[in-house]
Every structure is written in structure tokens, then in C-alpha cells.
Amino acid sequence: MTKHDFEFLTGNVDSIAKRLLGCHLERVIDDKKLLVKIVETEAYDQSDAASHTYNGRTVRNDVMFGREGHLYVYFTYGKHYCCNIVTGKEGIGSAVLIRAVEPIQGESEMKNFRQKDGAELTNGPAKLCEALHINLQLNGHNLKNPPLKLIVRNVLGENEIQISKRIGITKAIDLHRRFFIKDNPYVSKAM
DNA sequence: AGCGGGATTTTCT
DNA sequence: GAAAATCCCGCTT
Numbered sequence: 258m259t260k261h262d263f264e265f266l267t268g269n270v271d272s273i274a275k276r277l278l279g280c281h282l283e284r285v286i287d288d289k290k291l292l293v294k295i296v297e298t299e300a301y302d303q304s305d306a307a308s309h310t311y312n313g314r315t316v317r318n319d320v321m322f323g324r325e326g327h328l329y330v331y332f333t334y335g336k337h338y339c340c341n342i343v344t345g346k347e348g349i350g351s352a353v354l355i356r357a358v359e360p361i362q363g364e365s366e367m368k369n370f371r372q373k374d375g376a377e378l379t380n381g382p383a384k385l386c387e388a389l390h391i392n393l394q395l396n397g398h399n400l401k402n403p404p405l406k407l408i409v410r411n412v413l414g415e416n417e418i419q420i421s422k423r424i425g426i427t428k429a430i431d432l433h434r435r436f437f438i439k440d441n442p443y444v445s446k447a448m
Numbered sequence: 449a450g451c452g453g454g455a456t457t458t459t460c461t
Numbered sequence: 462g463a464a465a466a467t468c469c470c471g472c473t474t
Contacts, residue, residue: 299466301466307466308466309466312460315459315460317458317459317460331458331459331466332457332459333457333458333459333465333467334455334456334457334458334465334467334468335456335457335465335467336455336457336467336468337467337468339466339467341466354466356466381467381468382467383467383468384468424466425466425467426465426466427465427466428466
């Protein structure tokens, strides 16, 4: 079992975004375990005009330039948090945005945080952060440790994965750097 | 079912 | 001072 082998997180960010599909996130809150499967991701790096790291290192995006396997959380639109898994070694400003997850365990706890039901629970980047109670306190957190762990699982077959243009941004929208699990009901939007 | 706009505050110019 | 890696509600078909 190589649950905590984050070696692959230093490679090509697009490949990593694809590799993270099907992996699990384990969130522990008040002795309760919330388990989800990653079903949608998006790749960002410094060459990407839509990336927070495009214009260099700042206080806000510092974590994204740090070591792989940590969590980059940012606040946006006055009310939402979104989370990324940092990739690349120290000094490389790249990460994979988690856009959607599927609840496996602790769904009733997630409902308490979200006040929503079904796919509406976790089918968007800010929605899943609310369901898993992720905020700026977890910015820079190492995903090898509680209370939020990345659990690496088997590689999915190419026929289970779909690639598309990106959503919800105004720059470099034509890049195909969004990856999701085919036919999964928790994907934010099929294309 | 699909479109349009408002919310709300941090961040960088 | 404007834009933002979004979400939700209400209005129209």
C-alpha cells in the first residue's frame, strides 16, 4: 500500500490532474470521518493566464509555489472558498483545482454544512469546500496528515476519463485542462 | 429548463 | 477601484 506516496505530484500538472481522478479525500471533524472521491479536476501552472501564479509569487499564492502535496485554499467572490492540491517542487507555481467530488461516507454531516441535497452537495469547487468545511485555516496544510488526507488509489482507464474546455474563468478559456469521470452524476457540468 | 443578475470581500493595479 | 478558478435565486419560456 502506497497510500502516502506523493512522488507523482512532482510531474506534469495535466497528467497529475488526470491521475487524481478517483482518489479519495478523508476529512475528520469532531471524531467524524467524511470520505469523498475526486470526480473533477482542473490544471493550472505559471504559463497559464488564468492561473493565480501567472504574475509571480505573492502572499496570497505563496502556498502554490511551495512543495507538492499541500493544500492551497483561496477565497473568492466575497463568499466562497476553493481548494487545490499543490503540484511541482518548491518554487514551481502549479496546482490542481478540485472541482467536484462524490460523497462516500459522512453524507449527513455534509448536509449539515451545506443545507443542500443530492448532487447539489458537492458538484462544484466552492460547494465541496463548504460540505467538507474547508477554509483558510487549512491553507498550506500537508495532505499526508489529519484532519485532511489525500488517499491515492488505482489509476482509472482512459475510457473512464473525459477532457474538456474550462469553466467559469475569463482568461485562456480555450485550454483543455479540465478532467472529469465520465457519466458521474456529481460532475459540475457535462460538456 | 434556461438565462440574467446580485451577492460580498479579498487581492492586486 | 475593478475584477474575481462561484453560487443561488427569480423570472421567462
